[in-house]
Amino acid sequence: MSRKVRVRAAVLVQHEDAILLVRHQKGSQTYWLLPGGGVDFGETAPEAASREVTEETGVEVEIGDLLLASETIAPDGSRHVLHLVFHARLRGGDLKVGDEERLAEARFVPIAELSALELHPPMAEVLENLARGLDPGRVYLGRLWKD
Secondary structure (H helix, E strand, O other): OOOOOEEEEEEEEEEOOEEEEEEEEEOOEEEEEOOEEEOOOOOOHHHHHHHHHHHHHOEEEEEEEEEEEEEEEOOOOOOEEEEEEEEEEEEEEOOOOOOOOOEEEEEEEEHHHHHHOOEOOOOHHHHHHHHOOOOOOOOEEEEOOOO
């Protein structure tokens, strides 16, 4: 069992009334996430976010401000992830699903559909508010965990 905190840098990319999400498939489990991934040693969180969104979706983005942070800590202590979510602006590229085995889909999901999705971490309401230009009221969302 790893006793290290994993730092995951992700992006909120909005296009019209939709935000970019990726769907992961692990066995029979399927869930949606903001595109992003682990920060490598020597890489800044914004650099990691930019690299990961291109790897997972084929699009290129310009990274903006840090929007929020949250943590997911497994009840059994097996995983601890610090999520950093940056605002990003679409710069180009062609939307496609990356080569990672667990990636099943990449698409712009209408804001109105977010609450119906299995979103990890569970932050649909905060993402809806951010996409609508509303102040989320806080930057650190605290501990979020969803099996």
